[in-house]
Amino acid sequence: MTARDELRREMVHNHLYMTEDRADELIGAVLAEVAATANAKIQAVRDLHRPVEHSGITICAECSGWDGETTDNSPCGYEHCPTLRALDGRETS
Ligand SMILES: [Zn+2]
Known part of the structure; x- marks a missing residue:
């Protein structure tokens, strides 16, 4: 399960039990995934150019x-x- 999917599930079903630390951890993981995807796409453009x-x-x-x-x-x-x-x-x- 990706961090995004886990965060979504937590937010939808279990938000009353989520600690702030866990929420921060998940948000950080989602941001890392977004950054990795964006960096891969930027590198693909650099490879073309x-x-x-x-x-x-x-x-x-x-x-x-x-x-x-x-x-x-x-x-x-x-x-x-x-x-x-x-x-x-x-x-x-
Ligand atoms: Zn160019």
Whole structure:
């Protein structure tokens, strides 16, 4: 049973008997699960926008349409990738 499911069950059926410590423990576990899921999805995006070397510069594979040898789009410098800039909290203009 996931922490989310256990918390839901406790809240619905047994809330009168839940201690504050147990509630804190369950809430912490749910937050950890949410963070792990979000981090996995962010890593999947970073894997798509991976750096590759092309014509002597490092470009974003996804934004440049990298096919393993050449690009389908104008090469996008890795440091200019708007997706990675957004993930890193940098300006995306
Ligand atoms: Zn990119």
